[in-house]
Amino acid sequence: MALTPLSEDSWLPSLTLPQLLLAAYTVLTIIALVYAASTSSAAFGAYNSQWDGAGELRTVAADAGANVTVGTNVSQYPTSDTDTTVAVVLSPAEPYSSSERARIAEFVRSGGTLVVAEDYRPEGNALLAAVGADARFDGRPVYDNRNYYRNSSLPEATPAGDYPETAGVDTVVLNYGTTVRAGNATTLVNTSEYAYLDTNGNGELDGEEQLASRPVVTSEPVGDGRVIAVSDPSIFVNAMLERGDNRRFVRNLVASHGDALLDYSHASSVPPVAAAVLAVQRSDALLLLCGVVLVGALLAYDRRLDEHLRDRLREYSGGDPDPNLSRDGVEKYLRASHPDWETAQVERVTEAIIKQRAERQRND
Known part of the structure; x- marks a missing residue:
């Protein structure tokens, strides 16, 4: 049975009930496809709104007063006025090429701030070495049986002194993170003296594993710029921003900069719709x-x-x-x-x- 038009002057066509159902199904399918193409489920993803995504990171950086850019190419690192820019790299999944490492190193030497957050992948240490930083990520999980959020794999770390990055921060909560071998870098945040590195992977303190306070965030000058090493990229994900004073700490990292570049050039892929928008914005x-x-x-x-x-x-x-x-x-x-x-x-x-x-x- 055909549906009667709403009025004599209506522009809507007369549709049968099956046609109307098909049209509704088509619209819902298109909406679902557009949503799927504009979001991501990748860990640390800038367009992932789930607990393990970093979609909220863009909001935190913007609230700190920074102009936020999701970078998909190393060419987006500025070559001038770099002292106003902080670049954040979260656990890159692929190594940077020699030319890309040179571009980032020049960014730091000319005054830029580079934040590298890594735990177990080797690309974080490779990037630190390429830009001339002394700090390195240990790569072994850190536990604390006394000072933790819910269990010993979520240790609570505290500021090592009065620094701009730790202003208003009492605790930084890690989530299966590691530590930083600071070298000549300055320790900004460290674990309690009851933390230990789980060398054999059994989650227990045994053998030659020792209790000690260890760095989890360091800072060091490189050329005219600065490199900050954070030993757990999970600090930046949506769920962990609400633990301890993580949100305040992340905000502090960006607060003194006019521009924030979130470097996803070597991380999980950006959703197609978001990638298209970013490409249009750049061209x-x-x-x-x-x-x-x-x-x-x-x-x-x-x-x-x-x-x-x-x-x-x-x-x-x-x-x-x-x-x-x-x-x-x-x-x-x-x-x-x-x-x-x-x-x-x-x-x-x-x-x-x-x-x-x-x-x-x-x-x-």
């Missing part, structure tokens, strides 16, 4: 192309709208009004022919007729 040519396509679509829609109005007019009147009538004459003609029309509808159809007349004159 003036793509931005111009999108503008041209949008304007073309609007013009095409406007033309189809005109054709629809003309068809509607013919449907009601059986033909067009006298082409010699003025605008007021067209309106009077329409009101006389269709006394049931609303004023807005009369004006809309009048405008379509006048516009059609102008187009015909130009074509002639």
